[in-house]
Amino acid sequence: MKISRRSFVRTSAVAGAGLLMSQSTPQKLFGSIVKSSGLITVSTWENTLKSTWRTFELLQSGKNSLDAIEAGIMVAEDDPTNTTVGYGGFPDEDGIVTLDASIMDWNGNAGSVAAVENIRHVISLARSVMQTTKHVMLVGEGAKKFALANNFKEEDLLTEKSRAAWEEWKGKNIKNNNRVSPNNHDTIGLLAIDRDGNMSGGVSTSGMAWKIHGRVGDSPIIGAALFVDNEVGGAVATGNGEWVMRSCGCFLIVEKMREGYSPEEACKIAIERVNKLNKNGEDIQVGYVALRKDGVMGAHSLYPDFSYCLADKNGNKSYKSAFYRTK
Ligand code: GLY
Numbered sequence: 001m002k003i004s005r006r007s008f009v010r011t012s013a014v015a016g017a018g019l020l021m022s023q024s025t026p027q028k029l030f031g032s033i034v035k036s037s038g039l040i041t042v043s044t045w046e047n048t049l050k051s052t053w054r055t056f057e058l059l060q061s062g063k064n065s066l067d068a069i070e071a072g073i074m075v076a077e078d079d080p081t082n083t084t085v086g087y088g089g090f091p092d093e094d095g096i097v098t099l100d101a102s103i104m105d106w107n108g109n110a111g112s113v114a115a116v117e118n119i120r121h122v123i124s125l126a127r128s129v130m131q132t133t134k135h136v137m138l139v140g141e142g143a144k145k146f147a148l149a150n151n152f153k154e155e156d157l158l159t160e161k162s163r164a165a166w167e168e169w170k171g172k173n174i175k176n177n178n179r180v181s182p183n184n185h186d187t188i189g190l191l192a193i194d195r196d197g198n199m200s201g202g203v204s205t206s207g208m209a210w211k212i213h214g215r216v217g218d219s220p221i222i223g224a225a226l227f228v229d230n231e232v233g234g235a236v237a238t239g240n241g242e243w244v245m246r247s248c249g250c251f252l253i254v255e256k257m258r259e260g261y262s263p264e265e266a267c268k269i270a271i272e273r274v275n276k277l278n279k280n281g282e283d284i285q286v287g288y289v290a291l292r293k294d295g296v297m298g299a300h301s302l303y304p305d306f307s308y309c310l311a312d313k314n315g316n317k318s319y320k321s322a323f324y325r326t327k
Pocket residue numbers: 186187205206207208216217218219237238239240241242
């Protein structure tokens with residue numbers, strides 16, 4: 001889609017306002033100026049560089065954005081050192097690993113799965129729901145039954161490290177340890193634009209460590225942790241999912257981009273909503289990454305230390321996100 005002249009005028013005005021703001025506040029608005037023409041992939045958190053690179057390689061080889069983001073997210077799901085996604089993800093309070101994921105393509109098709117046990121590649125399971133059923137979301141036992149009927153492998157997803165971490169947590173009887181920080185990343189969210197200019201996105205997570213068994217976060221909720229509209233752009237979320245769900249973050253961001261706000265300004269608006277909801281100043285973190293149809297990306301988080309990865313023709317790097325406030 002062509003962005004209308006009116007939208008561009010609006011974008012320039014907003015970007016200009018952003019630059020002025022960044023001179024008077026410590027937060028910098030990088031997103032407004034990061035523009036990539038052609039193939040691009042962006043993801044949440046700096047520990048997902050291998051995923052953005054895999055995605056970008058596949059885009060370069062001519063794969064469409066759906067195939068590329070699925071393969072990129074599978075890299076994170078396979079990584080036992082990533083303790084918030086797939087194999088090696090920290091379990092819930094009962095010591096059970098339960099995974100959530102969602103996926104969207106450029107035609108507005110969507111699929112998701114929630115509270116899935118013993119299936120590593122939940123991003124692929126979400127894709128199967130999207131492509132082989134008339135439904136959008138399957139959960140729990142039903143999602144697992146569907147996985148097994150579709151030749152997904154059943155396996156133990158606990159590693160020595162994740163079991164030991166759970167045992168330590170249980171031993172200490174600490175009630176709440178779910179603050180998302182640079183050392184406790186959560187959720188890979190990934191967006192990509194392919195050779196045909198088509199965007200897809202996906203999200204995969206084991207959710208908050210030590211959550212109540214049965215808790216589902218934002219990651220499988222279309223419009224909360226993921227939204228793609230190929231005419232406008234897409235957004236992905238990470239952080240304390242309850243806050244993302246309560247503010248419908250990613251749908252809001254895409255709609256704000258449709259109105260002409262830059263990706264970073266749109267993310268910032270969604271973060272403002274979270275900040276407003278967080279009246280009691282709970283110790284949470286939320287981060288958004290948005291990618292506009294024309295390859296401009298932006299990110300914003302509630303507090304410092306959120307990061308994102310960007311792979312395009314200039315390389316594959318991680319960056320610190322702009323943030324809304326310090327404590
Ligand atoms: N953002 C992931 C979760 O809250 O489960």
